[in-house]
Amino acid sequence: MATLLYRLGKFSYRHRWLVISLWLAVLVAVGGSAAAFHGTMSNNFQIPGTETQRMLDKLKADLPEASGGSAGIVFEAGSSGFDQAGKDAVAAALAKLEKLPTVQSTVNPFETQAELDKAPAAVEQGEKQAAAGNAQLEQARAQLAAGEAQLKAAEEQMAAAGLPAAAIDAQLGPQKAQLAAGKAKLDAGRKQAAEGAEKLALAKRQLQASEGMRFVSEDSRAAIAQVQFKTSINALTPADRQEVQDISHEVSSAGVTALASKEITEDVSQLFGVAEIVGIAVAALALIVMLGTLIAAGLPLLMALVGVAVGVGGTFALTGVIDMSSISPMLALMLGLAVGIDYSLFIVNRHRGQLLAGMDPEESAALATGTSGNAVLFAGLTVVIALAALVVPGLPFLAVMGLSAAATVAVAVVVSLTLTPAVLSLIGPRLISRRAWAKAARHNAEPGHESADRAADAAKSNRGWGGLVTRHPVWSLLAGVVLLGVLALPASQLRLALPDGGSEPVESQAFQAYDLTRKSFGEGVTGPIVVVGELPGGLSDSEAVNKQLDVAEELRSVDKVVAAVPVALSPATGSDGHRTAVFQVIPQDGPASESTVHVVSELRAKGSDIAADTGVTIGLTGQTAGNVDVSEKLGAALPPYLAIVVGLSVILLLLVFRSVVVPLLATGGFLLSLAAAFGAVVAVYQWGWLGAVFDVANPGAVLSFLPIILIGVLFGLAMDYQVFITSGMRESYMHGENARQAVRSGFSHAAAVVTAAAIIMVSVFAGFIFSHLTMVRPLGFAMAFGVLVDAFVVRMTILPAAMYLLGEKAWWLPRWLDRVLPDVDVEGASLERAGARAGAPDDAGEAKELVP
Known part of the structure; x- marks a missing residue:
């Protein structure tokens, strides 16, 4: 090669x-x-075949108008609350939004809250009317009973007087007809009362189902509107999102502030931001310092x-x-x-x-x-x-x-x-600069400079960081391992989730919308769970509604569920009746919280009880449930993926360095740096340590796919540094130096360029820590920190210390394995053996050294 x-x-x-x-x-x-x-990018992390995807597909088939994405817009008034002008401005903005081609419908918070506020009084009034109606029916029943008794007594008296039956019927016929009409009227009243009682019971259940739901805050200073889109949120273009925001912000003329949620404000179309450019500038500065021009x-x-x-x-x-x-x-x-x-x-x-x-x-x-x-x-x-x-x-x-x-x-x-x-x-x-050329010319003109260079290299290898580490290998090894072990301790508390609005920058509209919603309506409103129920066939309208309310009661019984509201019912289809019901479940905490993960799990476990009690089969969908599914799937995929990467690491390094020990050292070092990177991410982004430095205002769960990406990326980059450092050691060893001196020589030749490469890579990754896309920030931090500790602690401290201690044993390889393994010649020694170069310096390491 x-x-x-x-x-x-x-x-x-x-x-x-x-x-x-x-x-x-x-x-x-x-x-x-x-x-x-090019098309539209998204942050759609759905997994085909999962329950959330199946339920979404069912909604698209049975209730297409409810299958699109939904998002919230929270409106904030002044300290005195919303006046009529503010309410009218919000209503006008929502009406304008409904005319957009991407919007299916909107929910006016003031109208909806007014209906909710009137519902208890309406139910109370209904109960009073029902009680009065029942009293009237009872009175009519008593009058009919008295009339029947009088008629029967008159009939018996006439019969006792010897009047014929025909005469009795003729004389009492009008009274009997009047009594029959009274009975018919009473039966109609009873039927009407029963229907009224059924409607009243349904209204009570609906009122109970809406408990815990508010669209206007108690202090009347905040109102939240729902916008239902015709497509998924991820299918909205940046122009669509901006148009929704522009229309919403028109309420400012009435002294109202509109704050759109993350689902609307998130713009994933732009790659570069200021922070990324700064990172590249730092890398450029490092290159100038290292290369001189x-x-x-x-x-x-x-x-x-x-x-x-x-x-x-x-x-x-x-x-x-x-x-x-x-x-x-x-x-x-x-x-x-x-x-x-x-x-x-x-x-x-x-x-x-x-x-x-x-x-x-x-x-x-x-x-x-x-x-x-x-x-x-x-x-x-x-x-x-x-x-x-x-x-x-x-x-x-x-x-x-x-x-x-x-x-x-x-x-x-x-x-x-x-x-x-x-x-x-x-x-x-x-x-190369003129100054460097002149210096090199003077040096090359000196007689015997080759021997002097070799002596200088030998002396140099005993100095610097490599010399220090190899002079105290035991302490260096222990210090490096202990340091990474301490950094890795928080990793045991790692919790995975996809980010919500609370992870956005404090000054962003998305965070302000999340924060206002959380304070005014409860944190769970920021991430409702969508439950889809499959109803038994042949249900009438009232039976379907009652069945839906039965399921809602079961859902509300789950711990840490604030509300479970029926929101949609599919149209009846012939003898099949209504088949699909949709519920919105509001958890106590936000969508990325640990308790909400438990709520999702409990709701799914409740499915068997609901099916047994009501005959309704339920499934979960929506962004919150989907995010939980993704996080669980990714967490389950971590161990096998890590096993693949570690196994690959051992095989590749065995081929490259023809040693059993070096691959094991390299892989162990990779696992240490990986654990330390996980620990640092947990400390900063989950616990909030140094949150002010890294702009982590609301620490929470770690990005769910960060660990698996970090494993792949850090493995590859760690092997880069492993190759460039250890190949120099092997080259020196193969050229006749003893094993311990080869460690120093190889380290000396590679240290400068690896240091420069690590600084550059850390600078580039660090530029993404303050990216305009908050999802990228912890990933940039993890990569920057992982490369930092892997390059400087593992590859430049632990590895040379361990190899120095091992000496000749570091290059041990069984003879049978030596015969089987192909020679990949990473150092390019075949070129020297073949005499492919002309006029090259005798010292192979001299070409590797970064000349100042």
Whole structure:
């Protein structure tokens, strides 16, 4: 592979304009495709086959008008509450919203609250009327009974007097007819009273069902309106969302503030924000400091931007045909920038060192591609495999996320191996400053400088951080393990959920809407649970309504359920009757809270009792229940995915380093850094530690798919640093140094470039900690922190200390396994053996060292 990459580097160097033209053509093609075919991104994390998806499909079939997404708009008046002008302004805005093509209907909070407020009085009035009617019926019944008794006595008296039956009937006939009419009237009254009693009982049950529901706050300062859309929330375009907000904000003319919920305000169409640009600027500064010139620093940045443009642009082009979450291109962007800069830096740094040592520029670019490029290829392959393995859990949105990020990383690798040597050919000697050239010329002109350089390298390897760690290996190893162990302690409290409005920035409209709703109506109103019931066949209207109320009573009996309100009933279809009922269940706490997760579980467990008692089969759907499903599925997928990644780590490192111990050390270090990253995320985003620093105003559960993504990404990046550090140690060991000195030499040669790469990657990831998309923030933090501890604590402290202690044992490999394993030659030693380079420095490590 090293020889093939050497030839590829030489071809790219010689045919620079062809390579550059091809990449320009790819950029134009991808950009045109993204502009022409891109669709709307969403944050739809539904999983096909789950109960939530089945119930949603049922709603689309039976009650299409209730299957679209819904969202809240909360209106806030001044301290005196809503006046008539404010109420009229809200009503006008809602009426205008109903005319939008995307809106199915709206619920006026004042009209609905007025009906709820009138309901108790209406029921009381009905009870009084029913009591008065019953009293009248009783009086009429008593009068009829007295009339019947009188008529019977008169009939007996006439019969005793000897009058014939015909005479009796003729004489008492009018009284009998009058009595029969009275009976008929009484029966009609009784029937009417029974119907009234049935309606009154139904009204009482409906009143009971609406208990706990309010649309206007007790102090009349807040009102919440529901907007039902014709499509899912995720299908709304940014223009649709903005139009809803603009119309809502028209109420400001009446002194009313409108605050739309997160479902409406969330705009996932924009990738870059100010924070991301700052992160790239910090990375650029690190490159300038490390490489010495703007041209040299700009080259890795340019390569990363080309890779990101192609990878993310291709991802955007597919949004028209693939349902893609907003996190997919963001993850691809984060990784593409970070690895794109690092991979190009490794090749540029090697080329720069070789040029200063006097190597021919073309040969140097080819050799850098064959050696450092070989390590880049392997390192990139580990990231690609780890990300592509996200298809294993079987979650469609996660698979799309992993594959899009893997494709972007793959593009970054190809850009580094082809476009980098082509641009190096174009730049020529300008890659290095005149001062550095002059210093190198003086140094190379000195007689015997090769021996002096080797002596200087040996002395240097005993100094610095590597020298300190290897002089005190036991303490270094213990300190590193203890530090990561302490950082990992909060990870035991990890709780997963998808974010709600409470996780948004405090100044955002979404957070203000969430906060006002929580304070005025209860936190559960911010995330209601939708329950769908399948009714038995053949029910009449009244039977269906009563059956619906029976189910609502059962739902209200679940602990920490504030209200369970019937909200819709499918139309009767012939003899089948009403078949589908919809309920809105309001939990006590917010949608991302632990108690709401228990409510969802309890509601599902209650399903068997409801079916036994009422004959109604229930299922849960909606955003809250769907988010709980996603979090549970992701949590269940973590152990097998981690096992796949760890197993892959051991096999790949066994191939690369031909050692049993090194893969185990690398994998153990990866697990330590992963646990520490989890612990830091829990401390900051779940417990709120340093919340003011990281803008975490309302700490809560951790983003549900953060752990599985972090495992894949951190594994790949950790293996990058493992390859670049340990390959130098193995190279020194294979060149004849004793095992312990090889640890120092290899560390010395790789430390500077790995330090630069880690700083750059942490800077890029840290830029996303303050992203305009709050869902991305904990992911950026986790990646930045994970890379930080893995690079500096695991790879640059624990690993060299452990390998120094092990000595020769670190490179132990059974003979039979040595014969079976293929030689992947990550260090590019085959190039040296084949004599593929000319005029290269004798010391293999000299080319690796970052020249100041």
